[in-house]
Amino acid sequence: MRALVKKYPKPGLWLDEVPVPDVGINDVLIKVHKTAVCGTDLHIWDWNAWAQKTIPVPMVIGHEFVGRVVAMGSNVADLNIGDIVSGEGHIVCGRCRNCLAGRRHLCKDTNGVGVNRTGAFAEYICIPVTNVWHADPSISMEILSIFDPFGNATHTTLAFPVLGEDVLITGAGPIGIMATAIARHAGARYIVTTDMNPYRLDLAKKMGATVALNVKERTLADVRKELGMREGFDVGLEMSGNGDAFKEMLANMCHGGKIAMLGIPSGDLAIDWNQVIFNMLTIKGIYGREMYETWYLMQSLIKIGLDLTPVITHRMHYTQFEEAFEVMSSGNAGKVILNWVE
Numbered sequence: 001m002r003a004l005v006k007k008y009p010k011p012g013l014w015l016d017e018v019p020v021p022d023v024g025i026n027d028v029l030i031k032v033h034k035t036a037v038c039g040t041d042l043h044i045w046d047w048n049a050w051a052q053k054t055i056p057v058p059m060v061i062g063h064e065f066v067g068r069v070v071a072m073g074s075n076v077a078d079l080n081i082g083d084i085v086s087g088e089g090h091i092v093c094g095r096c097r098n099c100l101a102g103r104r105h106l107c108k109d110t111n112g113v114g115v116n117r118t119g120a121f122a123e124y125i126c127i128p129v130t131n132v133w134h135a136d137p138s139i140s141m142e143i144l145s146i147f148d149p150f151g152n153a154t155h156t157t158l159a160f161p162v163l164g165e166d167v168l169i170t171g172a173g174p175i176g177i178m179a180t181a182i183a184r185h186a187g188a189r190y191i192v193t194t195d196m197n198p199y200r201l202d203l204a205k206k207m208g209a210t211v212a213l214n215v216k217e218r219t220l221a222d223v224r225k226e227l228g229m230r231e232g233f234d235v236g237l238e239m240s241g242n243g244d245a246f247k248e249m250l251a252n253m254c255h256g257g258k259i260a261m262l263g264i265p266s267g268d269l270a271i272d273w274n275q276v277i278f279n280m281l282t283i284k285g286i287y288g289r290e291m292y293e294t295w296y297l298m299q300s301l302i303k304i305g306l307d308l309t310p311v312i313t314h315r316m317h318y319t320q321f322e323e324a325f326e327v328m329s330s331g332n333a334g335k336v337i338l339n340w341v342e
């Protein structure tokens with residue numbers, strides 16, 4: 001089969017011929033229809049320090065996908081050939097304390113599809129049945145192909161109640177944009193989404209931000225004044241991974257404010273802990289999606305009318321992967337979809 005492979009330990013990806021994966025007794029073989037490009041894939045393309053220490057070469061990368069079941073192992077009973085499925089990219093051990101307690105998102109031994117094991121940028125992908133999300137076929141394939149990052153956005157946005165609250169979202173990448181739409185759908189009052197990229201700020205505005213703030217032009221203090229907010233934000237969603245954005249967030253939370261942190265800082269990050277202590281802030285780290293409560297909620301959100309289609313800004317054939325990665329790196333994109341079936 002054809003696949004996008006990290007073939008050599010240097011920047012780039014290579015379209016290559018690789019074997020179709022073997023199907024174990026607990027596995028499901030999926031014909032990939034659509035995949036989406038994630039920031040993680042860009043890091044692997046760039047071959048940054050994280051990728052160099054994490055990715056074994058050669059490796060088929062990619063973890064955001066949708067497809068149809070084409071084969072199953074003998075232990076798999078509840079799927080049919082042709083079913084539309086997406087997949088949870090965190091393969092957990094099933095044996096640690098958290099896994100045994102059903103808190104699989106807290107597994108200490110998570111394996112990543114397209115990071116630690118063969119990924120989805122290929123004509124076929126094979127994953128354990130426990131990682132298969134049997135999709136509602138009334139949801140479009142495009143939307144199903146971005147369930148992984150949509151799950152990051154859902155997990156983070158719903159970490160604390162947002163109904164009637166004022167929400168600050170730092171970073172209008174694809175995930176910050178989806179979080180904006182979810183917070184709007186879930187009944188937040190003011191949503192202020194920040195970035196410095198006008199293309200992405202436009203999308204955030206379109207997806208429900210009360211104010212899409214260009215941090216190069218105005219401050220959060222200006223916006224709070226303009227909105228008549230006497231106290232700070234009730235809920236903060238950090239989705240930039242940028243230390244300055246996080247510090248700005250800390251300085252603009254109300255007393256008792258709650259922060260969910262998804263963005264991954266590139267290294268150590270010093271903050272003024274007095275703001276956390278004296279303002280009695282709660283900070284919660286978020287990793288991945290809850291298995292499978294987040295997936296259930298995502299499906300429900302789409303069914304009750306959450307429209308994420310504007311976040312998908314580019315669609316191309318997988319052979320155009322170089323262009324796809326280029327447009328993603330430029331920042332002038334939301335989600336970029338690669339089609340594997342025509």
Ligand code: NAD
Binds near residue numbers: 172239240261262
């Ligand atoms: P992205 O890199 O596309 O978006 C980040 C955005 O933040 C960019 O648009 C950038 O312009 C903006 N930004 C940078 N500095 C800023 C500042 N000072 N103020 C405001 N905005 C600023 O990333 P994404 O794919 O949308 O993901 C969001 C973050 O979540 C990334 O840090 C990513 O690594 C992380 N992530 C974490 C998990 C997890 O499980 N914890 C999963 C997926 C992604």
Ligand code: ZN
Binds near residue numbers: 092097098106
């Ligand atoms: Zn585990």
